[in-house]
Structures are given as C-alpha cells and as structure tokens.
Amino acid sequence: MARGLSLVAGGGFTAPSGPAVERPILKDLGERWSLPRPIRPTLSELFASHPRDGGWAGFLLAQVETGKPLLWVQERMAILEAGRLYPPGLACRDLIHVTARDARSALWAMEEGLRCAALGAVIGELWGDPASLDFTATRRLAVASERSGVPAWLVRLGGAANLSGARMRWRIASRPSLGHPFDPRAPGAPAWNAELFRARGMAPGRWALTHEAGATDPFRLVAAPGHRTLEAGFGTRLSA
Numbered sequence: 001m002a003r004g005l006s007l008v009a010g011g012g013f014t015a016p017s018g019p020a021v022e023r024p025i026l027k028d029l030g031e032r033w034s035l036p037r038p039i040r041p042t043l044s045e046l047f048a049s050h051p052r053d054g055g056w057a058g059f060l061l062a063q064v065e066t067g068k069p070l071l072w073v074q075e076r077m078a079i080l081e082a083g084r085l086y087p088p089g090l091a092c093r094d095l096i097h098v099t100a101r102d103a104r105s106a107l108w109a110m111e112e113g114l115r116c117a118a119l120g121a122v123i124g125e126l127w128g129d130p131a132s133l134d135f136t137a138t139r140r141l142a143v144a145s146e147r148s149g150v151p152a153w154l155v156r157l158g159g160a161a162n163l164s165g166a167r168m169r170w171r172i173a174s175r176p177s178l179g180h181p182f183d184p185r186a187p188g189a190p191a192w193n194a195e196l197f198r199a200r201g202m203a204p205g206r207w208a209l210t211h212e213a214g215a216t217d218p219f220r221l222v223a224a225p226g227h228r229t230l231e232a233g234f235g236t237r238l239s240a
C-alpha cells in the first residue's frame with residue numbers, strides 16, 4: 001500500500017499538420033508490442049478524450065517505475081472536476097501528493113520535484129487552458145526532466161492541444177475492457193485507444209491497446225471495435 005503525503009504548494013511544437021499514420025497491425029493480436037517511447041526521460045503530455053474519462057491513468061501508470069517514490073501534483077480545479085487521487089489504489093512504494101491552489105503553483109511544484117533524481121516520475125494534472133501554461137512553462141519542465149533523468153507527465157483535463165514544449169503528446173480514450181478469461185460476466189484487462197499526435201523523431205500513429213502487468217513489454221495490440229476481422233498488413237483504423 002502506498003504511503004501518501006499531502007502538501008499545499010505555494011506559489012515546441014505546433015499542432016500536427018497532417019493525418020496520423022496508421023501503424024501496421026501484428027498478425028497475432030496477442031503478441032507483445034513496444035509502445036513508442038522517448039530515447040531518454042523527458043516531458044510527455046496526456047490529453048483525456050473527455051474530462052470525465054479516467055482511462056489515461058491506467059495508460060500512464062503502466063509506464064511508471066513503481067519501485068521509486070512518485071510525485072503527483074493536482075491542481076485544485078482538476079480535483080474539483082475530475083476527483084482527488086486515491087493513494088491505496090496505486091502500486092507505487094511511496095507517494096508524495098501535492099495539492100496546488102492553481103496552475104502556476106502546480107507547475108512550480110512539478111519543476112521543483114524534477115530536481116530530485118531519486119523520484120520515479122513527476123505527474124501533474126491541470127484543468128483547462130490556464131494562462132500560466134505556455135510554451136515557456138512546458139519547455140522548462142522538459143529541460144528539468146532531461147537534466148535529472150526523471151520522467152515528467154503533464155495530464156491535460158479539458159484542455160486544448162496548444163503550443164507546447166512536450167516531446168511526446170498523446171490523446172487517450174477508454175475502450176471496453178477485454179473479456180475475463182475465467183468469467184464471461186466479469187470485466188477483464190483494461191484497454192485504450194491511444195493516439196500519438198506529436199513526437200520528436202517519431203511518426204504519429206493510432207493504436208488500440210491493452211496492458212499486461214509484469215511483462216517486459218506490457219502493452220499488446222487488441223482487435224478493432226466489434227472484433228471485426230483484420231486483414232494482414234492493414235492498420236487498426238480508429239475514428240478521429
């Protein structure tokens with residue numbers, strides 16, 4: 001069980017110019033697959049498909065090192081609109097939870113946390129499009145993350161994909177969970193529609209994914225909605 005500590009903090013890239021590339025589907029949908037990742041720890045952004053869709057949390061936590069302390073910063077409005085973090089539900093060893101009164105305080109807390117190389121990751125949740133969240137602020141987070149080697153994740157709830165210094169930018173939407181292997185009436189593994197719409201040195205793409213805990217490459221491709229037959233060599237087409 002994670003140990004939570006609540007504190008109160010005081011206080012680029014342009015939009016994609018073309019359609020995302022559909023990545024080729026694997027012939028065996030159960031085969032493990034490597035998610036596109038930056039070559040070194042840096043700042044990544046996650047955009048929820050809907051402010052009330054919490055599927056992004058599972059997608060993010062599947063990529064976080066749980067053996068080190070985790071710093072999670074939530075802006076006050078993000079808590080009011082999307083809910084407060086529940087520490088016992090996380091698989092990390094130690095958790096530092098920061099409640100920030102506004103976006104400026106949240107960004108400050110994230111940047112300060114990124115100076116500590118002992119952290120496993122720094123995660124920040126912001127609501128909407130606050131004035132303090134501009135290219136300079138995101139660029140500072142990216143540089144701080146790369147200097148310390150600590151991954152940074154900026155979760156945008158109800159926000160627009162405006163100018164940002166984040167190296168990778170994702171849109172995440174929940175899919176129906178997979179079937180349970182032992183009980184057809186029970187939910188199985190979680191699944192997501194993941195769109196990488198901007199990344200340095202990588203082509204954009206869309207994937208339908210599930211997660212297998214404990215695996216070296218924990219993500220696997222899943223069938224398109226409705227389990228339609230997929231022809232070999234074609235991509236999984238997801239609606240925009």
